[in-house]
Amino acid sequence: MISYLEGRVLKRDDKSIILLVNGVGYRIFLGKNLLSSIKQGENLNIFTFLRFREDALSLFGFSKKEELDFFELLISVSGVGPKSALILLDSLGLEKTQEAILNKKVFILTKVPGLGKKTAEKIIVELKNKVGGDLSESSLVEDESFNNEELINALQGLGYNRKDINGVLQILPKEIQDIDLKIKEALKILGKNKF
Secondary structure (H helix, E strand, O other), X not given: OOOEEEEEEEEEOOOEEEEEEOOEEEEEEOOHHHHHOOOOOOEEEEEEEEEEOOOOEEEXXXXXXXXXXXXXXXXXXXXXXXXXXXXXXXXXXXXXXXXXXXXXXXXXXXXXXXXXXXXXXXXXXXHOOOOOOOOOXXXXXXXXXXXXXXXXXXXXXXXXXXXXXHHHHHHOOOOOOOHHHHHHHHHHHHHHOOX
């Protein structure tokens, strides 16, 4: 198992680098964020995961051991392949991914390109007891706005103005995450109040 490499970046493209280690070039797939910080010709040390398949061997790289460990947890969930896990960690980052799982925030995980609701739910169910740490919902507050976009669009489509909708968002219970329930609750509030 190749789990750590040190060498010089010989080449890079939009998905991977070739790391030259003692005369051998290893192609390593990286997340876009890490890839954008790497320059051709620089020396690099990287944690790696080697994936065996009948037709190919693929290396996936991470700047921190914790990311590699969590990547291995993610791919233990059936239906989550290495490329999906890499995109998930790259899109949300380690901490936010763990928080989303711990706090059962399906809508945050489904923001990741190519990750559907069923797979997100499966990740939460299978990993919620394996994710450690004292992670709170505090850093997830900013993501509520994402979940409200659908609600805002739906209410505007029904003819409500933005001022009324903003009033609803202030008093709508935060624990309601399902979009259909949010719309029903919002319509109840709009029926009782004039903002």
